[in-house]
Amino acid sequence: MKYVLLILTVLVVNMLNAQPVKYRSGSSSWNTDSLGDHRVVVQFNGSGNIAKAEVVWRRRDADPASKRIIVQDARTGAKITNVKVAAVSNEKGTVLFEPVSGKGQYYLYYLVSKNSGSPNYPTVTYLKPENTAADTWLNTLPARLSVNAPVVAIESSDAFNSFYPMEVTATAAETRALLAKYQRTDYVVFPEDRQYPVKMFAELPYRWVQRGAVKTFKGEGMRGENYSFQLAVYALKDLDQVKLRFSDLKDGKGNRIPASGMSCINTEGVDYTGKWFTKSVHVTRDSLQPLWCLVDIPADAKPGIYKGTVEVLAAGAAATQVPVQLTVLPALAKEGNTGAPWNQTRLKWLNSSLAQENTVIAPYTPLVLKNNAIDLLGRRVTVDPSGFPAQLQTFFTEEMTGVKAAPNNIITEPIHFHFTGSDGKDLKFENGMLQYTEQSPGTIAWKTTNKHPLLQMDVAASLEFDGFLSYKVKVTALQDVDFKNITLHIPFTPEASLYLMGLGEKGRARPDSLSWKWDVAHKNQDGVWVGAVNAGLQYTLRDEHYVRPLNTNFYLQKPLLLPASWGNENKGGIIIAQKGKSILADNYTGARSMKKGDVLYFNFNLLITPFHQLNTDFQWATRFYHRYDSISKIKDIGATVVNIHHGNAINPWINYPFIEWQKMKSYIDQAHQNGLKVKIYNTVRELSNHAYELFPLRSLGHEVYSPGKGGGFRWLQEHVGSDYIAAWFVPEVKDAAIINSGMSRWHNYYVEGMNWLTKNVGIDGIYLDDVAFDRITMKRIKRVLTANGHPGIIDLHSANQYNKSDGFINSANLYMEHFPYLNRLWFGEYFDYENNSPDFFLTEVSGIPFGLMGEMLQDGGNAWRGMVYGMTCRIPWTENADPTGIWKLWDDFGIQGAQMVGYWVRNNPVKTDNAKVKATVYKKNGKALVSIASWDGADTEVSLNIDWKQLGIDPAKAAITAPAVKKFQEARNFKVGEKIPVAKNKGWLLIIQ
Known part of the structure; x- marks a missing residue:
């Protein structure tokens, strides 16, 4: 749901102290990095120097008594030192403090933490209780004191950090009382609207105590909408083989919503390969399992009230009939109402088979x-x-x-x-009969059986x-x-x-x-x-x-x-x-x-x-600008494609580019008007905590999210709790990601999401930052990105995976199954462009043996060596490097249409007399651009061995010039046959004509 808590004025009757408690947003009005995201506002109405607050805060965090409470004077912002925490539990806390400014408001911060370690992989620890009160003040505390600082409100720093309403816990007594009303000894079913995803799996939300024993579900949706709702099963004993059985929903006038259009993502679905599967759901005693139900409301459904049942079944337990009433509104949803993902309308995407057909993708040809x-x-x-x-x-x-x-x-x-x-x-085997079991343009399959006794x-x-x-x-x-x-x-x-x-x-x-x-x-x-x-x-x-x-x-x-x-x-x-x-x-x-x-x-x-031949003209014409910046600035620099990373105004949340999509579309429309293309960061490996579907996905156990030790940024610890792996964190926007489990139905969602972004936002492709899916998903992505004439440009960045944490695998080996669908490589962080051999450049970085071309990243790469493989760096990612000078030379020379003849080609028309100094030729009619780069351990001189006939140049009339190139070389002329000095680790770009 949209974060409707921006101005919360909801009053909740607290059953323990019969006082109304207001939950509201603090509108980011305090320093959360030092004080945390949660506080209680109390109003001291007494006299003297002792205030007593009793807070029924209904906390979900583990061991709250081990966490520090800081009391602050609301008027001055000063920290109060005379504080006595009398008692703390998950249900409530009692705090005494000195009201230094007399009557007025005071703040009690109760989840105070400290960040350490890497900014992008923070270690967050909650501060231990401290004793700062003076003995003289402590000695004045009476044995008994009535509450004289009642709670005004419980505030979160902003709506996104709020615990209200689904993380405000019921007390143990309230839980027992509510469960007793259902008169069951095996399990209880709590129907719940899609607007309130279940977020706690071991406790009941106080919301359910407030509303009482509810045994039916009522909701409303548009015609054609991908509707969803929850049936949350609370186990009073261990449950196995939990599943649902849906009936048709009927309006009493002969119209119906068929049960065939209903399903539960927790018990069944379509896997990422397109195969239907069922899941055996187990619910441990005293835990809560939300079952997310999907309903396809037909577009031609008549408006009205439809009724039916959902039967909850579990092995060895009595069935539960849950009456369902769904009001179908007259409005017709567009594309299932997927434009409103806060309504969980995209959960249907988890079971998508979009682009699964193995149709041939350009430039490939039918088998x-x-x-x-x-x-x-x-x-x-x-x-x-x-x-x-x-x-x-x-x-x-x-x-x-x-x-x-x-x-x-x-x-x-x-x-x-x-x-x-x-x-x-x-x-020695006897071969059986070879049979071809599939012959299609995209796949040919065969089988045989070879036998020995x-x-x-x-x-x-x-x-x-x-x-x-x-x-x-x-x-x-x-x-x-x-x-x-x-x-x-x-x-x-x-x-x-x-x-x-x-x-x-x-x-x-x-x-x-x-x-x-x-x-x-x-x-x-x-x-x-x-x-x-x-x-x-x-x-x-x-x-x-x-x-x-x-x-x-x-x-x-x-x-x-x-x-x-x-x-x-x-x-x-x-x-x-x-x-x-x-x-x-x-x-x-x-x-x-x-x-x-x-x-x-x-x-x-x-x-x-290789997968296909090199597309060198694409390499020369496609110049990436890798940052969210003004369109006019990017165009003036000479870039042609903008890569939008995450963590900025139009793509703030990692791998979830759906919240600020309208800003993104406006930017892309402007880029297109100026002749530029725009690609966005969007991959699968980790997922932002801002994803609307976070908690429905958590209800799937470890299907989408990997098990782990938890930790990471405080939002994850406070709202997700445990059993996850904390991933990339962006401090500027406080975006905290969680690691995905690997291959799952999230890949179906990912394909549908790419399709939606291509059609509705106009993205021209994606920038992949390492990859956590296989070639099946990659093919589907390429199909949707290139549908209806869209360019579908994909470039892949990888940090060097050859290290302990990554299992000493070569990035190119790890991702080779994706290479057929990439347009460019960007390998990448931690690649050493200074101390590795030409063979390393060729095989691990350039992409050339696979039909690809690449770019360099770490410290801007080595411009001289890079050009031997047709590579530059990317702007403005590396401040010390600038490829615009080389781009200008490409244009001045007219590199479009030139034939690239690398040093690895046996009959390369230009070679040096030093095996450690390589030369690659970019050949056009009557002229050639020659890139020379040294791997020699010292400054050296080389002679060029030139096959003039291959170049189509008369040596008697030839000129060899080194044009001035910004941040690369000074202008210089060389005579034919003259020795060319080559500095260590550097080289030249020479024009022969």
Whole structure:
């Protein structure tokens, strides 16, 4: 609901002291960082130097007696030192203090905390009680004293921090009395409106005590609205298999709202892959489980009053019939009234299947199957009778700017398994019949069964249009059998295995040999990329229990599950080394036994790289401005796309860009009028505490939010309580996020949200800051962002994940499944652009071996080295770097339409005579822009070896100039054949014409 507490004047009759208590907003009128967000206003009406306040504050926080209370003079703002806290409990507190200004108002702050640690990951501790009162004053306290400072109001710093009404707790006595009215011994059902999400799961809200025993639900909604309401089950004993049964709602005139349009998000739904599922709901004794019910009110429903029932069922307990009365209003809702998310109208999005169809996404082309060979954009997969790849090929040129007729073979022979018995001999399988089970433009799937008297191997595979090849390999023991080893062999060609990234290795030239063992407790490693710029393969090893782990600082809190097949109790591993004509990836399990009937899944995924050729013209034309700023300023600088981070006026809340969307739309409309595009920060990994659906999502247990130790910013501790992982915090707007659990129905909401933003706000794409979803969600996102001609630009930023907290995984390996749908990389924070090799730049940062291009971030990157890969930094993110000078040179040279020929291309027309000084050429008719960068450990000089014929330039007439480039180089002319000085870690941009 909207935060209607901005001016609260609601009076609540306190049943303990029969005094009216007002809950209201303090309108941010005090320093919350030092005093907290909650206070009691009391009015001292007595005389003398002792005031007594008795506050029935109905607190939900744990152990309130251990928290400090600060008393302040309302008139002067001074802290009062003579204070005696006589008694504190969750229900009430008694405080005596010296009223230094005599009659008047005083403030009692009761949740006082202190921040420490990182500003973005704060540690918040609540201050312990303190004794500041003078003995002389304490000695004057009488044994008995009537209340002479009654409560005027209980205030929160603002409406968002208020506990009223759903976090104002009922007392133990009130709870017992209310439950007794229902005359049940198993459970009680509390119907509740969508405007009041249940926020406490162990206590009843005082609101329910006030209204008395309510056993029916009444509400009203518009025609066509995604309506919702709650049935909160309070367990008087442990309950299992809690579920709901809906009846039609009828108006008595022959009209009805069908039960088929009703559901409960807590008991059933559609998962992020589009599959329907049911959940078994357990409710522990003395706890509260909200059940959120969804009702699709038909758009053609006749206005009127509709009645029906919802039956609550639980194993071993009597059913409860809850009468439901829904008034359908004449107004017709637009898009289900999703424009009013405070009414929980977007909960339906959790069960969305939007964009699940595996339709082909540009620039990819439909799959074509012919004679067991499947063609896809720039690549081919040939299927062996065993079901495994007989050959994997690409047709991309080394320049990555085109395709060719001759293939680049990735493997030397079919990928295959070895099941080696205890006698050292391999089991020989008989191949079954290969069957194609799906042939569509987006997916081709096949299966077969390979048999041996001791084993049956069921192979099911599918290839998608982007080059993702998934294998489900089910191995069943037909007899007891012992194995010396089980291995999967992937025999790479030397030409397609020049580089390697993963398995504890940063991106580099492939080592002569690599030996790796499973260690999921510490390392987010289950695969590797091996390849060249124009041909490669990433493979990952998994089983049927694979669950995507957490990432970005949180891997150790939810690591990989060791695959029972490949890991084999940590006996398994991978060895990559040359064997004969192949660079063999030997994926082994070590010795193991299987009993008759045992099943193991040796699943694996392959990604065939690159995904497409380079779009260099997009790189030159698309210039990001990464900050919310004035449109005129951005346009004048020369940027073409604005990236709107979170934590600002139009996108304040992390990963929840729906509250200030009208401001965002106004900004985007202005940008479009000025020829600029606008992308916004919106991803999945953590979610702002400002999300309207926070507490309905909490009602789903750990489906959407990860379990954790709690903590973090005080709002989370005071309103969410416990069992969560505190994530990113923005101090400027006090936005506190919670970590999501991984793959869940929140991804369905995310897709629907992107669709809504594209259609209603006009976003031109998204900026992803690391990613916590898989390729299924990424494909859906790309589809909705590019629908109806929208550009759908996606760039991905990653902080370097190669560290302890992230499980020592390479960012490019972690996110490679998303690369087919990205337009640019921004890798990123903690990447070292000064002390890493050219191979590291090429494989881990540039994106070039995958058909992408990138930008640099940390400290502005290294401008000279970056240009060898077509990269600059992004403005105005890094104050020490400014790419506008390079942008100007691009325009002056006319880089649009130029062919990029990187130093990695064997016939590059310009090379240096120093292997540590690289040269990349941007070639146009009759001229070339040459980028030179040094990885030499000292200043040096180089000569250029130029293939003039390739450049199409007459050397007798050629000129070599270094134009002046701001913050990059001074102007200089060089003669053909002249030595060129190159400073350590720097280089040149030269024009040859």
